Amino acid sequence: MSDTYFILIGLVLGLLTFLLYMLVPLRAKRRKEEEDRIRGYCPLCGHALRKGERIRSNQLEIGKSDLRTYIKGCPFCLGGKGSRKCPVCKKKVGKEDMIVAFSNPEEDKRKLRVMGCKNCFSQGFD
Ligand SMILES: [Zn+2]
Ligand SMILES: [Zn+2]
Numbered sequence: 001m002s003d004t005y006f007i008l009i010g011l012v013l014g015l016l017t018f019l020l021y022m023l024v025p026l027r028a029k030r031r032k033e034e035e036d037r038i039r040g041y042c043p044l045c046g047h048a049l050r051k052g053e054r055i056r057s058n059q060l061e062i063g064k065s066d067l068r069t070y071i072k073g074c075p076f077c078l079g080g081k082g083s084r085k086c087p088v089c090k091k092k093v094g095k096e097d098m099i100v101a102f103s104n105p106e107e108d109k110r111k112l113r114v115m116g117c118k119n120c121f122s123q124g125f126d
Contacts, residue, residue: 042074045082089120
């Protein structure tokens with residue numbers, strides 16, 4: 001066995017250790033990015049919502065294919081931060097006020113159609 005062979009093994013081992021060191025923080029970083037990923041935006045204040053930040057809402061089933069969702073807001077704007085605006089008429093929405101969104105559970109429950117606030121869509125608040 002020649003010396004060059006040992007040197008080669010040493011180099012390969014060194015390289016592997018180096019690669020492992022590089023991979024571990026990268027994987028940890030990716031996991032963190034996954035947690036930081038934006039899952040949606042508050043329709044009232046536009047705040048980006050991440051894991052654990054949920055929009056507060058009430059759901060009201062009118063019929064089989066008519067689901068009304070009353071959106072109160074996210075922890076950000078309910079906590080007094082950010083300005084709450086109706087995405088339809090752009091008017092200010094008070095902290096106690098909500099906006100209403102329609103959806104069809106038979107089609108897609110998650111697909112919400114924002115109809116407006118008490119001001120511009122009063123028929124949704126009967
Ligand atoms: Zn909000
Ligand atoms: Zn409105």
